[in-house]
Amino acid sequence: MWMYEKKLQYPVKIKNSDPSAAKIIITQLGGPDGEMGAATRYLNQRYTMPDRRIIGMLTDIGTEELGHEEMIASIVYQLTRNLSEAQIKNSGFDTYFVDHTTGIYPQAASGVPFSAAALEVKGDVFADINEDLAAEQKARVTYDNILRLTDDPDVRDAIKFLREREIVHYQRFAEALGMAQDDFPDKKNFYAFNPSFDKCMKK
Amino acid sequence: MINERMNPIFEVQKYEFVLLETNLYLDSHPDDQEALEYFRRMLALYKDAKEKYEAKCGPITPDSTGIGYERWEWVMTPWPWELEAN
Numbered sequence: 001m002w003m004y005e006k007k008l009q010y011p012v013k014i015k016n017s018d019p020s021a022a023k024i025i026i027t028q029l030g031g032p033d034g035e036m037g038a039a040t041r042y043l044n045q046r047y048t049m050p051d052r053r054i055i056g057m058l059t060d061i062g063t064e065e066l067g068h069e070e071m072i073a074s075i076v077y078q079l080t081r082n083l084s085e086a087q088i089k090n091s092g093f094d095t096y097f098v099d100h101t102t103g104i105y106p107q108a109a110s111g112v113p114f115s116a117a118a119l120e121v122k123g124d125v126f127a128d129i130n131e132d133l134a135a136e137q138k139a140r141v142t143y144d145n146i147l148r149l150t151d152d153p154d155v156r157d158a159i160k161f162l163r164e165r166e167i168v169h170y171q172r173f174a175e176a177l178g179m180a181q182d183d184f185p186d187k188k189n190f191y192a193f194n195p196s197f198d199k200c201m202k203k
Numbered sequence: 204m205i206n207e208r209m210n211p212i213f214e215v216q217k218y219e220f221v222l223l224e225t226n227l228y229l230d231s232h233p234d235d236q237e238a239l240e241y242f243r244r245m246l247a248l249y250k251d252a253k254e255k256y257e258a259k260c261g262p263i264t265p266d267s268t269g270i271g272y273e274r275w276e277w278v279m280t281p282w283p284w285e286l287e288a289n
Contacts, residue, residue: 001219001283047284056278060265 002063009067010161014078014154019093021150022079023109026096028146028162029072030106030114033138039065041119041135045128051183054125054176058132061169068162073104075158126192129177133170140166210289215256215263218249 028034042062049055080093080102088097095111106114120131143163150156181192225242232238253263261280262268268277281288 046282052280052282053278055282059282 002066008071008074009064010071010158012071012074012078012158014075014152014158016152016154017081017083017087018079018091018150018152018155019083019087019097020091021152021155022076023091023093023096024149025072025079025146025155025159026076026105026107027109028139028142029069029076029104031108031112031142032115032118033135033142034106034108034114035065035068035072035139036106036114037116037119038062038135038139039069040116041121042132044121045132048123049128050125051176051179053179054129057172057176061172064165064169068165071158071162075155076104077102079155125180126177129173129180130192132173133177136166136170136173140170211256211260212288214252215249218245218252221245222249 030036039062042058042065046055046058046062049058083093083102088094096105096107099105108114119135120128122128122131140163143159143166146159147156147163150159177192222242222245225238225245229235229238229242253267257263257267258271261276262272265277268275283289
């Protein structure tokens, strides 16, 4: 069960509109390494995890990612306030505007709509946590790329916060992987697989 | 059929559901004093039920995990989809 908190995780206050920035930042909502994919991935991986601590981690990080969706949406909303016709036409935002006006639609910067095909739930602790480690790094790179493409300090401040969270989540997932390798039935599971997790299968 | 004597969480779920329904009604009727008073009354019952449940069975929210437990009980008790939790 989830409860909503009427506040952002970290402040977003952008004074100047910038539709071309909005068009690239929307990718962290609905793109292949965006926050919607992250939240969906972690919250759905939880059920078959063989360790309650890892379930806790996926629950808490997945919940935080829901908050990051709201931060990205807030950034895009603020970047697309009070646009002039010329701004829309000259910024490249026109291809988004024609379909969604300034509504928040989860898509990649390229215009491809959100796809669950960009995430994975394998039902195996080693496959899933490795997926999550890669996901955090890919999201971090995307934030790095956004920082390369934006100058506005108001935008960069919120993006830098989100980038740091990817790094922290990567660290936590690395611990989860370590826990899975060290603590399960055959100790020091060096090769990172464990068929005893499949005990639920009936022949 | 759900039996509330079998499942102590049901008391919490019951008041939470009442609060949610009242909340939805108040969203479209923000000045209804009667509904507002009802919400307050149910909120007190909800808080009481949550506190009793958490003292017996473990935390429902991370923020109550920090109070009254020796360890980070949040990750020690069953998760809601485990059969033991239902």
